[in-house]
Amino acid sequence: MHPTTRAGDPEHVVTVLRVAAGYTRQSKAKADKSEASPQTQDEATEKKARERGCSFKGHYRDIGVSGYDPNAKRKAFEQLLNDCRAGLVHEIIVFNVTRFSRREPRDTIPVVLELFSLGVTITSVSEGSFSPDDTMELIMLVLRLDLAHQDSKNRSQVITGAKQLAKEFGSWTGGALPYGLESYAESVAREMDGKPVTVTVRRLRPASVREDGTDQAGEVLKMVDRIFEYKDKPWEGKKNAHPASVGAIVTWLNSRNVRTQKGGLWRERAVKRLLTDPRLAGMAAEPVYALDKDGNKTRNVSGYRILRDEAGEPVTIGQALIPSTRFFELQEWLTGRGRGSGASPGKYVLTALGKLYCECGRPMTGSRDVYKCSRPSGVVEEGKHEGGSTIQQVGVDTYVASKIMAVITNADEEDPETLDILGEAASRLAQRQERPEVRSERATLLGERAETVRSIERLYADLRIGIYDGEIGRRQFLADKKSLEARLQGIDVRIAEVGSPGLPPLPVEEWADSEDGDPLGPHSWWARADVDDRRMLVELFVNRVTVAKAETRGGTERACRVEDRVTVLMSSSQANAEERTA
Known part of the structure; x- marks a missing residue:
């Protein structure tokens, strides 16, 4: 505490001022006129501190943070606790105890007991003070905290149940309307537990489309039409993005002064998020959020998960702006091209597939007649090669083709490795030939499965380092484990229901055909094939091509020994499984 002295007499202590701090919390970051708004809480707690004769240290504010969620990080609250431990704060003032916490009393009581052991009083503007010197006040505070927790728990169950029921009925549950869509009310009758409900x-339905196409729905349709107009056309441009790429769509929208939902300029992330939203095709979906480096969810949407009924069919959420078959075909393009930057000039076989990499780990790009490392000039990376790295395109393409043809020409042999490569190639060919919506669902399920497995692994890692110590922690661990394992089981059931596509016969005789017996000679299939057919073959048989930097540069002997610099990882069931779960 801080003593104050009478003027001119430093030895005479008049009084000791207690230092109080206000703690303000609101679950949603908004400013309104409600009694629990941050401004109202701030004014009330500071006024209360003055009334109690305290020196007011300031406001500690957690806005947009839940007091009920045990995983919510209340940074301001933690700082307040640290200041109490350091003796800088002697009294915490809140608007009411629900601002202090809505968590289970078992989680909150240790915090309260620590504060009381430090001599810190907890004061509620509306409910009075709870001091560390009175056991009865501690009991009353615990009872109020329990009531706050039960109130939040009941509300959470009601809201969760209502949202779940709404999802099952194919309802849009709120939030920002997807660009190009509008909402409307509809009565739905169903039978639940033997009773009509x-x-x-x-x-959701498409917003009315104007004849001139200037509204949002019209702009979405024009984006999709533009992609389908250009996506299958060869593109030889070097400086500009492929017209059907996400980057080119962004440039096209901004050049026409088309604004986003909030009135700003378009960016690649916003266009990608819009065009991958299943609700455009009338299917209910929930966002999948990106994770930070610690595995925690961020607010950035990385994709969408289609909601399905008991039969595995997508739940309908309204009228489709884009037909589902066209939507899934669109996803094929967006997934294959990433953000669109992967579209390559037509003459390069390997750069269009995301399989060609430099030894330093960076992708290689095409430039004139060579493949080169994409590391920017002048950038130095520790432990990586110095300067640039290039290799003749024709040499690499021919070497990769020779590896493929070696497998194809030995297709009749009973070598287990060769049979595995051929089997994986057949599986990839089957996936290329099946319906886009089925292929998209399988890819989504595999992605969900990989993420669920990682979540289970993180759960056990947290258990090992003691995060789940104690009785409460043990119960929480078992509940989390049960939930994740049930989710994994459900995903596996759905993967089995979707099934694997039937394996088609590989046309190995056609690929190996040659008048002179050389599968890479001037009269071979490879020589006659265009770039797209060559890419198809590489995509079926190859997982990765890695190029090492040349040991020497220039000199009298400039012949490049491709086999010394290029490593080809062929497709296999194991390599493909690792690639899918990476």
Whole structure:
């Protein structure tokens, strides 16, 4: 505490001022006129501190942070606790105890007991003070914290149940409307537990399309039409992005002064998020959020998960702006091209596939007649090669083709490795030939499965380092484990239901055909094949091509021994499984 002295008499202590701090919390970051708004809480707690004769240290504010979620990080609250431990704060003032915490009393009581052991009083503007000197006040505070927790728990169950029911009925559950869509009310009748139930739900439908196409729905249709107009056409440009790429769509929209939902300029992330939203095709979906380096969810949407009924069919959320078959075909393009930057000039076989890499780990790009490392000039990376790295395109293409043809020409042999490569190639060919919506669902399920497995692994890692120590932690661990394992089991069931595509016969005789017996000679299939057919063959048989930097440069002997610099990893069931779960 801080003593104050009478003027001119430093030895005479008049009084000791307690230092109080206000703690303000609101679950949603918004400013309104409600009694729990941050501004109202700030004014009330500071006023209360003055009334109690305290020196007011300031406000500690956690805005947009839940007091109920045990995983929510309350940074300001943690700082306040540290200041109490350092003796800088003697009294915490909140608007009411729900601002202090809505968590289980078992989680909150240790914090309260620590504060009381430090001599810190907890004061509620609306409920009075709870001091560390009175056991009865501690009991009353615990009871109020329990009531706050039960109130939040009941609300959470009601809201969660209502949202889950709404999802099952194919309702849009709120949030920002997807660009190009509008909501409307609709009554839906169903039978639940043997009784007829009528629920009013919110559906989505395309916003009215103007004849000139200037509204949002019209702009979405024009984006999709533009992609389909150009996506299958060869593109030889070197400086500009492929017209059907995400980057080119962004440039096209901004050049026409088309604005986003919030009135700003378009960016690649926003266009990609829009065009991958299944709700455009009338299918209910929930966002999948990107994770930070610690595995925690961020607010950035990395994709969408289609909601399905018990039969595995997508739940309908309203009217489709884009037909589902066209939507899934669109996803094929967007997935294959990433953000669109991967579209390559037509003459390069390997750069269009995402399989060609420099030994330093960076992708290699095409430039004139060579493949080169994409590391920018002048950038130095520790432990990596110095300067640039290039290799003749024709030499690499021919070497990779020779590896493929070696497998094809030995197709009749009973070598296990060769049979595995051929089997994986057949599986990839089957996936190319099946319906886009089935292929897209399988890819989504495999992605969900990999993420669920990683979540289970993180759960056990947290257990090993003691995060789940104690009785409460043990219960939470078992609950999390049960939930994740049930989710994994459900995904596996759905993967089995989707099934694997039937394996088609590989046309190995056609690929190996040659008048002079040389599968890479001037009269071979490879020589006659265009770039797209060559890419198809590489895509079926190859997982990765790695190019090492040349040991010497220039000199009298400039012949490049490709086999000394290029490593080809062929497709296999194991390599493909690792690639899918990476």
